[in-house]
Amino acid sequence: MYKFLIRPLFFSFDPEKVHHFTFSMVRTLSKIPLIPNLFKQLFVVEDKRLEREVFGLKFKNPVGLAAGFDKNAVLYNELANFGFGFIEIGTVTPIAQEGNPKKRIFRLIEDQGLINRMGFNNEGVETAITQLKKNKGKILIGGNIGKNTQTKPEHYTQDYLNCFNALHPYVDYFVLNVSCPNVGSHAKLSDKGYLLELINTVKQANTTFNKQKPILLKIAPDLNDIQLDEIIELVSETQLDGVIASNTSVDRSDLKASKTQLEAIGNGGLSGQPIKTKSTKVIKYLSEKSNKAFPIIGVGGIHSAADALEKLDAGATLVQIYTGFIYEGPSLIKKINKAILKRN
Numbered sequence: 324m325y326k327f328l329i330r331p332l333f334f335s336f337d338p339e340k341v342h343h344f345t346f347s348m349v350r351t352l353s354k355i356p357l358i359p360n361l362f363k364q365l366f367v368v369e370d371k372r373l374e375r376e377v378f379g380l381k382f383k384n385p386v387g388l389a390a391g392f393d394k395n396a397v398l399y400n401e402l403a404n405f406g407f408g409f410i411e412i413g414t415v416t417p418i419a420q421e422g423n424p425k426k427r428i429f430r431l432i433e434d435q436g437l438i439n440r441m442g443f444n445n446e447g448v449e450t451a452i453t454q455l456k457k458n459k460g461k462i463l464i465g466g467n468i469g470k471n472t473q474t475k476p477e478h479y480t481q482d483y484l485n486c487f488n489a490l491h492p493y494v495d496y497f498v499l500n501v502s503c504p505n506v507g508s509h510a511k512l513s514d515k516g517y518l519l520e521l522i523n524t525v526k527q528a529n530t531t532f533n534k535q536k537p538i539l540l541k542i543a544p545d546l547n548d549i550q551l552d553e554i555i556e557l558v559s560e561t562q563l564d565g566v567i568a569s570n571t572s573v574d575r576s577d578l579k580a581s582k583t584q585l586e587a588i589g590n591g592g593l594s595g596q597p598i599k600t601k602s603t604k605v606i607k608y609l610s611e612k613s614n615k616a617f618p619i620i621g622v623g624g625i626h627s628a629a630d631a632l633e634k635l636d637a638g639a640t641l642v643q644i645y646t647g648f649i650y651e652g653p654s655l656i657k658k659i660n661k662a663i664l665k666r667n
Contacts, residue, residue: 325652338428338437346398353401362404366653368660372667373408377618377640378537378564380463380495384408386631386659389622389643390467390498390541394445396454403461406656411643412451413467414500417485419447420471423505429588433579435626436595437646438588439571440505443469448489455493466494467541469503476511480521487525491532499525502543502570504592513543515553522561537564544569544601544623551605555613565618567643568609569602595646599624603637610638626651628662635663 333341352358373384387409393399396412403410422444429438445451451466458464468490470482487497499521501512511517522540529535540563542554558566571592575585578597602623609619621639625631626647634642647655 325654330650330652334430334432337426338430339425342428349398349401353404359401359404362653363406366406366657367404368406368657368664370660370664372664373660375408375641378496378539380537382408382463382641384660385635385641385663386656387411387465387620387641387643388648389645390414390465390500391439391441392645392648396451396464399464400457400459400461403459405653406660407462408641409463409465409495411465411467411498412455412494413445413498414443414469414503415445415448415451415466415486415490416443416469416471417448417482417489418471419450420444420473422472427591429591431578431580431584431593431595431597434595434597435646435650436578436593436597437649438591438593440589440591442472442505443503448486452489452493455490458493463495464493465496465498465539466490467498467500469500479511479517480524483521483525484528487528491529491536494536496537496539496564497525498539498541498567500541500570502541504543504571504573504590513550515557518557519561522557522563526561526563539563539565539567539620541567541570542605544572544598544605545574546605548608551608552612555609555616558613558617563617565620565640566609567620567622568605568639569598569623572598572601574598574601594623595650596624596626599626599630599633603633606634606639607637625659626655628655628658631659632662632666 375382375385390411390413399410423440423442427440468486470479474482571594606621618640620641621634622643625644631642
């Protein structure tokens with residue numbers, strides 16, 4: 324029904340406007356008695372065999388929603404009814420910011436992909452906290468944090484620290500987003516020396532709380548083997564809890580979209596099916612080269628149960644969807660969980 328009726332209707336409108344409309348629709352429907360239970364009956368798979376214990380947390384199932392969908396933590400309670408095992412909010416920055424000028428999301432329908440240059444648009448950490456105080460405890464929540472666009476390089480770490488300290492009581496794990504191609508000074512955020520400083524500072528802050536929260540690093544799919552080796556060394560040196568592989572890509576090779584179309588779109592991060600193989604290779608490399616020394620959350624191009632199993636086979640412990648959720652609809656979560664159960 325989604326792919327043949329709802330998606331064609333949604334895809335006839337601007338992607339960002341549809342996103343906001345979908346949020347409003349899900350929130351409204353979820354207020355109608357019995358509708359949340361209907362969603363659960365349609366999409367939730369309850370089975371103890373799906374549970375995963377990763378970095379000290381118990382996940383109901385290994386299928387999560389990646390950051391970027393529920394940036395301001397306004398819909399996680401409702402989205403929990405669609406069968407996710409965890410939901411990652413953000414990217415959250417200390418201060419609200421509008422992000423890049425619109426239009427900033429583009430569909431590559433033939434490629435089953437998206438290009439976005441949102442630029443960390445969000446309402447700031449205090450708004451996220453206000454929303455997270457409404458948490459009904461249905462699902463594990465990850466907090467994806469970043470820096471404000473206008474922040475000077477010498478204050479980058481403080482931005483991450485401000486978000487970390489403020490969100491700490493309200494999320495179950497943290498993700499340091501240092502790999503988004505749509506923010507300034509990307510070079511510094513990928514420098515190993517700086518990442519050591521950032522991670523160690525945040526880990527030190529973590530020790531000041533009664534209960535420490537897992538901290539993960541989200542990396543780009545475009546890293547070469549030398550850079551991936553540095554990530555493995557970084558995780559080992561800092562005792563980071565895990566890695567999310569991967570963010571969006573700046574690579575435009577092997578796309579069905581025409582050169583003219585891509586030039587008209589301009590810069591931005593590519594997600595969806597076009598980065599599936601690239602992200603899987605990153606997962607496999609990290610897993611094998613580190614001898615499975617740390618958990619990996621696999622994300623990038625998961626549009627089917629087979630795609631998710633491919634990520635898990637490559638070495639991922641958990642998976643996340645985003646673009647696949649948009650293209651395939653909420654039934655994708657159930658299909659993945661059922662496929663995993665068939666293997667047990």
